[in-house]
Amino acid sequence: MSKNEIPYYWSSIDWRQLTEDYPPPPLFNSVMSARSDDEMRQIQESRFLARVADAWAVPFYRDRWSDAGLQPGDIRGLDDLEKIPTFTSEDIKHSIEEHPPFGNHQNFALDAMRTPLKIQSSGGTSGLPRPTLFDPVAWEVQAIQFARAFVAQGAEVGDILQITLTNSLANTAWCSSTAAMHWCGMIPLTTGSGAVTSSARQLELARSWGTSGWVAFGEYLKILAQEADRSGIDLKKDLSTRFIHTYLGVDTEGHLRDLLEDAWGVPVYDNYGTHEVGLIGYECAAKDGLHVNDDTAIVEIADSETGRILGPGHDGDIVVTSLHRSVPPIIRYDLKDRMRSSERAACACGARTTKLSGFLGRLDEMVKLRATSVYPRSAQDVVQGDARSTGEFLCVVENVGEGLGSRERMTVLIEQANDEDTAPLQEDMKHRLKSTFGVSVEVTIVPAGSLAPQTGLGGEGKVKRLLDRRGQAPSPV
Known part of the structure; x- marks a missing residue:
């Protein structure tokens, strides 16, 4: 028998206090609409200072902040937020490598095991996945966000x-x-991805058991629509779907949303989050930007080059501070995702929150072509907007030439939906992508379905849109 007392989950949270601090639906909208901007800022500041106090006891933060010239007491409120250095996922990786098993930002939680813990992680597309520990508060608050x-x-x-x-x-x-079972009275049907439950069976279950809502990536929703067409299932008549919760990616012109809503016949809602902080933003029925869960996160938009914080309306990297997480604290985490924020304002749905734009690209996928910053995922709008393509693409970046004549080249592989002549689509895509990227790129048209092995379409996790071959030997020009 363990010498330590078992930390039972049910007694590890003050549930009444949790719901007062982080109101679940249907209370959230009315609570947020009743709070003035000053009241909201006071709540954020109180929680922020509590997290700062937590962080000073954690080596990861104490060392970084001390190296930046900070001392306990220097951070007195949100006005001092920019004094704190940001960190990235690379810093977390280094922390884990140097202080296994989970890094000096969260190893402390293992000592004495005073609270239940769960391990979740990033996708781990290269190397081991990035683990994050969750205590019950972190777990339940992220469920409340959803x-x-x-x-x-x-x-x-x-x-x-x-x-x-x-x-x-x-x-x-x-x-x-x-979220479904604990916080909004829904019945979760955990079918998993198409690799776990085939697309045909997914649709059979939805039709037989009366699925009302879906959680799925946009690319997989397209696969389900194609399977429905092959199986003779009418998504609009045979299913009970009323809404779809998804992650649209770079869809500034709405091509992917329009495609999915036309196929499914129901509203499709965009969302944004990260596994360490949870669902940072979500769309409501108004579809007028993504509501930020302001009581759980502070969102800043930073200039990619200088790190300077930009005002509302500017595109930049999203920097997030969690207000509910103490295992581990997450303070000024630069996610390297490009977005745009707006001031806190009332929405037609009743909530009054800060809002975010949709996803605009990832800095760590950014490619410099002839002194121009190119974000590969922004090709999504162009490719999805042309009915001659399947909507699937892959940007391949490689070095070409040698010596002083070497340079980087991007080729965009685009699937064509039919067997017609590829030349017209290729020329149109070259012209449109040049306008989107601000620089010319190569375009190669490939058969429908041929990119799935490289993009991971239909498997687990997010679909890949960048294949970086710059570390390989240069190709001849």
């Missing part, structure tokens, strides 16, 4: 929510199922 989104997007008590992401190391599926 529950707020589901209800804002049309969920009702008793609805079946079909979750087509697998309950695995990644936590989107876990957050969705916990």
Whole structure:
């Protein structure tokens, strides 16, 4: 028998206090609309200072902040936020490598095991996945974030929510199922991805059991629509779907959303989050930007080059500080995702929050071509907007030439939906992508379905849109 007392989950949280601090639906909208900007800032500042106090006891932060010239007491409120240095996922990776098993930002939570813990992680597309520990507060608050989104997007008590992401190391599926069962009275149907439950069976279950809402990546929703067409299932008549919760990626012109809404006949809602902080932003029925869960996160938009914080309306890197996480604290985490924020304002849905634009690209996928910054995922709008393509693409970057004549070249591989002459689509894509990227790129048209092995379409996790071959030997010009 263990010498330590078992930390039972049910007694590890003051549940009444949790729901007062982080109101679940249907209370969230009314609570947020009743709070003035000053009241909201006071709540954020109080929680921020509590997290700063937590962080000073954690070696990862104490060392970084001390190296930056900070001392305990220097951070007195949100006005001092910019004094704190940011960190990135690379810093977390280094922390884990130098201080196994989980890094000096969270190893402390293992001591004495005073609270239940769970391990979740990033996708781990290169090397080991990036683990994050969750205590019960972090776990339940992230579920509340998702529950707020589901209800804002049309969920009702008793609805079946079909979750087509697998309950695995990644936590989107876990957050969705916990939100459904714990915080909004839905019934989670955890089918997992197409690699776990075939697309044909996914549709059979949805039709037989009456799925009302879906959690799925946009690319997989397209696969389901194609399977429905092959199977003779009418998504609009044979299913009970009322809403879809997804992650649209770079869809500034709405091509992917329009495609999915036309196929499914229901509203499709965009969302944004990260496994360490949870669902940072979600769309409501108004579809007028993504509501930020202001009581759980402070969002800043920073200039990619200088790190200077930009005002509302400017594109930049999203820097997030978690207000609910103490295991581990997450303070000024530069996610390297490009977005745009707006001031806190009332929405037609009733909530009053800060809002974010949709996703605009990733800095760590940014490629410099002839002194121009190119974000590969921004090709999505162009490719999805042309009915001659399947909507699938892959940007391949490589070195060409040698010596002083060497340079970087990007070739965009685009799937064509039919067997017609490829030349017209190739020329049109070259012209449109030049306008989008601000620089010319090569375009190669490939057969439908041929990119899946490289992009991972239909498998687990996010679809890849960049293949970086710059570390390989240069190709001849």
